[in-house]
Amino acid sequence: MLPLREVLTALLCCFLCPLPGAWAGAVPPQTINAGAGPVPSSGNPWAQSQPQLPRAPNVVLILLDDVGFGAASSFGGPARTVAMDRLAAEGLRYNQFHTTGICSPTRAALLTGRNHHRVGFGTVSGFERPAPGYHGLWNPATATVARVLHKAGYATAAFGKWHNTPNWELGPAGPFDRWPTGLGFDYFYGFQGGQASQFETPLYRNTTPIEAPRTAQAGYHFTTDIVDDAIGWIHTQQAYAPDRPYFLYMAPGATHAPLQVPKEWVDKYRGRFDQGWDRLREETFARQKKLGIIPANARLTPRPEGLPAWDSLSPEARRLHAREAEVYAAFLAHTDYEMGRLIQQVRAAPGGENTLVMYIVGDNGASAEGGLTGSDNDMAEFFLMAPPAALETRLARMDDLGSVARDNHVPVAWAWAFNTPFQWTKQVASHLGGTRNPIVISWPARIKDRGGLRSQFVHVNDVVPTLYELLGLAAPAQVDGVAQEPMDGVSFAYSFVDPKAKSAPRRQYFETLGNRAIYADGWMASARHGLPWALFSRKEDFDRDAWELYNLNQDFSQSHDLAAQYPEKLQQMKALFEQEAAANQVLPLGLGTGQSNQAPYWFRNSKHFSFHPDLPRMPSLAAPSLLRSHRISAAVDMPVQGGDGVLLANGGRFGGYVLYVQDRHLVYENNFMGTRSERLVSATAIPAGPVRLDYRYQRSNPGLWGGGQGQLSINGEVVAELPLPRVGPPAMDGSFDIGQDRGSTVSAAYPGSFPFGGRLLEVNIDLE
The missing domain is CATH 3.40.720.10 (Alkaline Phosphatase, subunit A)
Incomplete structure (x- = not known):
């Protein structure tokens, strides 16, 4: 009798050799134990934990x-x-x-x-x-x-x-x-x-x-x-x-x-x-x-x-x-x-x-x-x-x-x-x-x-x-x-x-952003919804979309609309789309064309956030939104000399905000999507020792990217004020950083990541 290990190895080889059924006849498919249960008590658990795939590509x-x-x-x-x-x-x-x-x-x-x-x-x-x-x-x-x-x-x-x-x-x-x-x-x-x-x-x-x-x-x-x-x-x-x-x-x-x-x-x-x-x-x-x-x-x-x-x-x-x-x-x-x-x-x-x-x-x-x-x-x-x-x-x-x-x-x-x-x-x-x-x-x-x-x-x-x-x-x-x-x-x-083989019989729906189509054995019915360069101007009036009909078996480039010639075929295809859409969770149309304000972000129900300088880089998209009135407060210990660097940054060269120290002065920069930038610079230098550095933003314009008033203070004393006409989101590929500005930097006014040169204890954000 062959040892069990050799029998299992032979069976594995039979089942796992990469010989597709289309070429080699009926190859018995392998049934994968994809974590459905524990390893049986009999047999070698080490062998079962490392499947062997001889000649697998x-x-x-x-x-x-x-x-x-x-x-x-x-x-x-x-x-x-x-x-x-x-x-x-x-x-x-x-x-x-x-x-x-x-x-x-x-x-x-x-x-x-x-x-x-x-x-x-x-x-x-x-x-x-x-x-x-x-x-x-x-x-x-x-x-x-x-x-x-x-x-x-x-x-x-x-x-x-x-x-x-x-x-x-x-x-x-x-x-x-x-x-x-x-x-x-x-x-x-x-x-x-x-x-x-x-x-x-x-x-x-x-x-x-x-x-x-x-x-x-x-x-x-x-x-x-x-x-x-x-x-x-x-x-x-x-x-x-x-x-x-x-x-x-x-x-x-x-x-x-x-x-x-x-x-x-x-x-x-x-x-x-x-x-x-x-x-x-x-x-x-x-x-x-x-x-x-x-x-x-x-x-x-x-x-x-x-x-x-x-x-x-x-x-x-x-x-x-x-x-x-x-x-x-x-x-x-x-x-x-x-x-x-x-x-x-x-x-x-x-x-x-x-x-x-x-x-x-x-x-x-x-x-x-x-x-x-x-x-x-x-x-x-x-x-x-x-x-x-x-x-x-x-x-x-x-x-x-x-x-x-x-x-x-x-x-x-x-x-x-x-x-x-x-x-x-x-x-x-x-x-x-x-x-x-x-x-x-x-x-x-x-x-x-x-x-x-x-x-x-x-x-x-x-x-x-x-x-x-x-x-x-x-x-x-x-x-x-x-x-x-x-x-x-x-x-x-x-x-x-077989290069001449007919396409496998099938139906396939298509739908993104309200644009939709249905394919069935060479025929395609299509309904465009809006213009792709005007995504945010679309309305959910899907019943007004015009349906077109194409025979792709004879019309490779989808160039000749047959809707008027074959109205019954078009109605059949439209009904098929509705059937496929219902079966595949497509309906109701329009759900993919806008953003939800109900997404379960970790910061959704909070108004106070505390960050320490050992925080790893976080995507800007995952950070709290500061489009509303808010305060950023940094507790620092400034050295007698030096102490420049970033306290908090969010975004990158194509949008964001950054609070930093430069030449002993507190600076806040609002980079509106890389199109314009405003800088608040403190009128006085930051003293040595324990210091609280604050930036406060009071929003006054209720518009989508409406602005407001920015204010800097050192130990509670206001040292700069400036209106900010427009305040937008950080760049999509930007990062939220404490104590430095990693990757693409929000401001061109400093070199590299510009790590803070003093001792940064913590940064707090409070939403109003």
């Missing part, structure tokens, strides 16, 4: 941000994506892969295999509502692929942007169960939130805030950093667990605003966009047909009403907008170069040929959030806190675009051009410009159709079911004792071996 899942279908050269676009081209030459390109149309929802669907509303992400993190489908709390009945693969024996890691944790759980006290490391990833290195400076990134390692390994001035860039860290992580796995497969999720912040990239990359594209967005679409469309990326009968959709023709612009405006596009293309090319470094390391390592790489080119289409004229202060203008700067002002600082000094974004018309040949942009889940993104898949050990093209309908929620089939795993019925909801996605592994 590594998996690298790459997700870019805000990249349109027609942006990358691999799909006919103007940005040279060498790594993507190389990967496509050794694998497959898909031209009918779909996302949800916006950030957090796509990521939730990608990592679970479920529709985004069922995971709790009907909208982006930061816009949650206390309603099913929109709460942003990651439904535990929809476990991530990282959790499942970890239970099956994989090492798991996430790098880059993570935009799926509620803002109120981003503080240093947690809870952390909805951070990447609480959702199945052994390791996380990146940033939280929807966007961040690429040069002054607020980094986390697992759940601990850390500072970047070098400054922007010393050459730091986020994409390069996360690839370096990912390569180091792979090397660690190879050194200490060479037989353990890994799952690596790489999600850079590119090409989401701010569009920031080293200048030498931007210079490579100088003059490449002088022809303008209308001509670029025509050029991209022609390249797509030449490459065979789109069918010969595909039609180029017209420019939407409201977008200006390039020829209607002044020469000065054309010069500015051409530079904005140069920065975007450079950002994408630089990102692809860094992804190429990662892929090269993956392939060169032992088992590199048996590594499945999925390269998803965007979590949605290119973004219209730069507005009609583009922006070099994106958040201030997007949230209507400031109008776009005058053309003359923007031209004068045009060379700063792409640098740490600018929060820049492209105009809508460039986004539309980067989404060639489709209509519309990110947010518009009703149309393919918002939802159809490229994907490139390579697995040299298994995929032998090198350079192949696939045109099956695929949705982002199909990725996880596909991985499970390829790895020989069954989706678990329970994970950590929680019964799991069934998969919404379907495996597309069948397409790896």
Whole structure:
């Protein structure tokens, strides 16, 4: 009789060899014991705690941000994506892969295999509502692929942007169960939130805030950093667990605003966009047909009403907008170069040929959030806190675009051009410009159709079911004792071996921000709700939205509306959307278009807060709001000489406030979204010894960003007063700091983090 250990090893090998059923016949799926119960008393508990996965492939899942279908050269676009081209030459390109149309929802669907509303992400993190489908709390009945693969024996890691944790759980006290490391990833290195400076990134390692390994001035860039860290992580796995497969999720912040990239990359594209967005679409469309990326009968959709023709612009405006596009293309090319470094390391390592790489080119289409004229202060203008700067002002600082000094974004018309040949942009889940993104898949050990093209309908929620089939795993019925909801996605592994296979029969709804569509076996009904560059002007009059009907089997680019020709078919599709929306917690529409004032922030019911100088960095979004009347009081012990430095700071160069000491004088600076700044400076110097330093703000203007009166005092004596016309929120990617100003600094008046040089006892905030 064989020893029990050898029998178990043989069985594990039979069940876990990566032979997908689409190729090797019916492979019995592995049933994963995903924490459903205790380890049995019999057998070797050590062996059961370390599953063996002979010949299981590594998996690298790459997700870019805000990249349109027609942006990358691999799909006919103007940005040279060498790594993507190389990967496509050794694998497959898909031209009918779909996302949800916006950030957090796509990521939730990608990592679970479920529709985004069922995971709790009907909208982006930061816009949650206390309603099913929109709460942003990651439904535990929809476990991530990282959790499942970890239970099956994989090492798991996430790098880059993570935009799926509620803002109120981003503080240093947690809870952390909805951070990447609480959702199945052994390791996380990146940033939280929807966007961040690429040069002054607020980094986390697992759940601990850390500072970047070098400054922007010393050459730091986020994409390069996360690839370096990912390569180091792979090397660690190879050194200490060479037989353990890994799952690596790489999600850079590119090409989401701010569009920031080293200048030498931007210079490579100088003059490449002088022809303008209308001509670029025509050029991209022609390249797509030449490459065979789109069918010969595909039609180029017209420019939407409201977008200006390039020829209607002044020469000065054309010069500015051409530079904005140069920065975007450079950002994408630089990102692809860094992804190429990662892929090269993956392939060169032992088992590199048996590594499945999925390269998803965007979590949605290119973004219209730069507005009609583009922006070099994106958040201030997007949230209507400031109008776009005058053309003359923007031209004068045009060379700063792409640098740490600018929060820049492209105009809508460039986004539309980067989404060639489709209509519309990110947010518009009703149309393919918002939802159809490229994907490139390579697995040299298994995929032998090198350079192949696939045109099956695929949705982002199909990725996880596909991985499970390829790895020989069954989706678990329970994970950590929680019964799991069934998969919404379907495996597309069948397409790896049969390029002509018909798309799997399916229906798939789309909905973000009230834009909605329903797909069923080649037909799509679509209803756009509002304009993507005017998000906050939308009304919830959904019954007035016009529905369109398309036969995508014959109309690749969604160019010919058949609603008038087939009214009965349209009514059938609309009814199907209502059915799917009800089943997936989409209704009522409109819940994802605004922010709730009921979010359970830790400071919600408090008016007094006390902080000590050993406080770790906290995201600005997780700190108490000081838009109301308040007092900041710092207890310090000033030395006889020196004592300069920051007492409290919240935000960064694109908005915030800071209380600090400079040249022995108390200073308060109000930075309104990087558009204007007011400084209060004490008339007298701060004495040595124990001192109380106060700032008081009395709000007098009830408007949204209304201002009031600022006042400084030393030991109770008023030493400065100044009206503050506008007081706004801190920068989205800023930090709340005590005793220094980490990362992007609120003020340019001091060097670096400017740590306080005296003894800071505590800082108190009192809300009135």
